[in-house]
Amino acid sequence: MRMVEKVHHAMMETLRHGDIAIDGTAGNGHDVEVLAGLVGNSGKVHAFDLQESAIKATKQKLKDSDLLDRCVLHQAGHEKMGALLPPASRGQVRFIVFNLGYLPGGDKSIVTTPANTLAALEISADWLQPDGLLAVTAYRGHPGGMEETSQVEQFVGNLAAENFDSFKEETTAEKSPVTFFVRKAQQTAR
DSSP states (O other): OOHHHHHHHHHHHHOOTTOEEEESOOTTSHHHHHHHHHHOTTOEEEEEESOHHHHHHHHHHHHHTTOGGGEEEEESOGGGHHHHSOGGGTTOEEEEEEEOSBOTTSOTTOBOOHHHHHHHHHHHHHHEEEEEEEEEEEOOSSTTHHHHHHHHHHHHHHHGGGTEEEEEEEOSSTTSOEEEEEEEOSSOOO
């Protein structure tokens, strides 16, 4: 099973109608579309991307799938999530997904950065509801990708001490993607 399939399987296992979900890296809208289908008419998906082309592609994909009405698209970096999400959603988000690196088919010089990603992950840990799941796929094959992956792994390891459970999915290829799954415990200090 490919990484994207594992993440989508986790979405299907975790999300129910009426849930709130976040895609911190909307990209071409593939994950947003899956999330929107799973949360149903009574749910909400917030999607973030810095690039206008990504937001446009995501919007079109959601229109084509008749799912746009349950989504809020934010043309902003994921590190700004906390300021842009509705305050009532804090501690109520069931699933958050990130695909780090660059926009597939886009400008490969525009990439996620460790500082912004770590800020977004800190926000994510706070906004997840108990038993909520965070899935972060980090790509090691582009410039800066190994450093970002290493910092994400360290962050995830530190969360384990704060009532979060985590595990890592990876293949043996050195520059293949790595997915970190982090579940917030039922009772947490955050």
